Amino acid sequence: MANIGGKLAAGLCALALAAGPASAAERARNVILFIGDGMGVSTLTAARIYDGQKRGVDGASNVLSFETFPDLALVRTYSADSLVTDSAAGASALLTGRRTLNGALGVTDQIKFADCASAKGQSAPTLAEQAKQAGLAVGVVTTAAITDATPASLYAHTPSRRWQADADLPPEAVEAGCIDIARQMLDVPNAARFDVMLGGGQANFVAEDGKRMDGRDLTAEWRQAGGLYVQTGTELAQVPKNGAPLLGLFAPNNMMRDTARQATDTDAPTLTQMTTQAIERLAANRKGYFLMVEGALIDKAHHVSLAGEALNETVEFAKAIAAAAAMTDPKDTLIIVTADHSHGLTINGGARDSSILGVLQGNDDDPPVALDGRTVPILMYATGPGAPAAGEPRSVPSKSDIDDPDRLTYAAVPLMSAAHTGEDVAAYARGPGASKIRGLMDQPGVNRVMREALGL
Numbered sequence: 001m002a003n004i005g006g007k008l009a010a011g012l013c014a015l016a017l018a019a020g021p022a023s024a025a026e027r028a029r030n031v032i033l034f035i036g037d038g039m040g041v042s043t044l045t046a047a048r049i050y051d052g053q054k055r056g057v058d059g060a061s062n063v064l065s066f067e068t069f070p071d072l073a074l075v076r077t078y079s080a081d082s083l084v085t086d087s088a089a090g091a092s093a094l095l096t097g098r099r100t101l102n103g104a105l106g107v108t109d110q111i112k113f114a115d116c117a118s119a120k121g122q123s124a125p126t127l128a129e130q131a132k133q134a135g136l137a138v139g140v141v142t143t144a145a146i147t148d149a150t151p152a153s154l155y156a157h158t159p160s161r162r163w164q165a166d167a168d169l170p171p172e173a174v175e176a177g178c179i180d181i182a183r184q185m186l187d188v189p190n191a192a193r194f195d196v197m198l199g200g201g202q203a204n205f206v207a208e209d210g211k212r213m214d215g216r217d218l219t220a221e222w223r224q225a226g227g228l229y230v231q232t233g234t235e236l237a238q239v240p241k242n243g244a245p246l247l248g249l250f251a252p253n254n255m256m257r258d259t260a261r262q263a264t265d266t267d268a269p270t271l272t273q274m275t276t277q278a279i280e281r282l283a284a285n286r287k288g289y290f291l292m293v294e295g296a297l298i299d300k301a302h303h304v305s306l307a308g309e310a311l312n313e314t315v316e317f318a319k320a321i322a323a324a325a326a327m328t329d330p331k332d333t334l335i336i337v338t339a340d341h342s343h344g345l346t347i348n349g350g351a352r353d354s355s356i357l358g359v360l361q362g363n364d365d366d367p368p369v370a371l372d373g374r375t376v377p378i379l380m381y382a383t384g385p386g387a388p389a390a391g392e393p394r395s396v397p398s399k400s401d402i403d404d405p406d407r408l409t410y411a412a413v414p415l416m417s418a419a420h421t422g423e424d425v426a427a428y429a430r431g432p433g434a435s436k437i438r439g440l441m442d443q444p445g446v447n448r449v450m451r452e453a454l455g456l
């Protein structure tokens with residue numbers, strides 16, 4: 001190397017770094033992965049417009065908190081068996097670095113969906129488990145049931161995402177030795193316990209008013225083993241910071257969307273409150289932490305054609321990311337914001353100042369009329385329950401019902417629950433190793449970036 005010119009040597013070094021493990025500057029103490037469930041690019045565009053308009057500023061030029069992060073990639077999301085992934089296979093790709101079948105969690109692609117025997121010996125370790133083994137603190141925060149596919153991708157290894165409580169397990173799965181997702185989360189040795197787990201899904205952990213057939217109360221067992229357990233926002237705000245692991249279950253199943261939480265005055269924490277609590281607790285660990293935060297209700301609202309609600313949940317998600325960014329140092333904390341898959345939301349046009357939830361306006365406030373004699377909605381879905389019944393005309397929003405959170409947005413093809421869509425999703429990154437989030441990536445590649453940043 002001695003007779004190689006300085007410039008060339010520096011060039012070789014740079015190449016070696018790009019191909020090899022993370023350099024010191026790319027090593028992160030902490031990694032936070034934010035997954036906006038179903039948060040496709042059109043959802044992001046519509047949400048930034050919605051957010052700006054709600055705050056009385058120009059929507060089109062508005063930005064959501066994480067849209068200012070310096071590094072950005074497009075991510076291919078297909079699963080091992082489908083052009084369009086579901087949350088289980090998508091989140092598994094992010095957490096294990098391998099693609100699996102739709103509906104499966106934390107297993108290889110050598111299994112059959114919902115076939116317990118086929119999953120024997122096919123577990124794939126997750127980043128959360130690897131981080132825990134390396135002495136990092138681990139947290140999971142979601143607005144869904146904490147046994148739902150995305151949060152379960154941190155700890156569950158199962159051929160079916162549906163097996164959330166033992167009541168969901170078919171007899172042949174029990175016989176073949178499969179264990180429900182709630183037990184996989186809490187019924188583990190103390191050393192493998194996560195440090196913070198916040199979300200919904202209480203019903204899967206208890207027999208009384210719950211779904212457990214084995215009569216167990218996993219929350220009581222958790223407390224007996226020294227864990228803290230909270231069930232309201234007030235309890236979460238007051239929970240002692242004594243280093244004990246924390247479980248918070250704030251709803252029987254999924255948590256409420258933020259508009260419903262506010263309308264009913266429910267004592268449940270916001271996604272931002274759960275996120276900041278989690279970071280405060282995890283940051284006490286000397287070796288650093290891995291945290292996954294899911295904005296789950298973006299997807300749930302899209303599935304039922306509630307576009308305004310999906311956008312509002314995206315804004316809530318962006319608030320949680322802003323809080324996390326403000327509490328952490330970009331010198332030691334890698335934050336990645338991405339989605340597991342997209343949803344078929346389209347933006348059909350609209351004057352610069354049109355409400356994103358309204359209809360196209362023509363001259364003199366005359367809405368343009370489509371060939372079916374009805375107005376053109378600015379937002380609509382490809383599929384979903386917002387489609388009219390067979391033979392019925394499609395509905396269009398009137399000015400008075402634009403702000404109604406329960407108004408269904410038009411969908412072209414009637415489905416009980418909207419289909420996910422297969423176009424690429426975006427990934428935004430800030431912090432050590434963030435520059436590896438660039439170009440066209442594969443979903444398992446995002447796992448590699450996080451793993452290298454943590455040196456795992």
Ligand SMILES: [Zn+2]
Pocket residue numbers: 038087299300303420
């Ligand atoms: Zn979904």
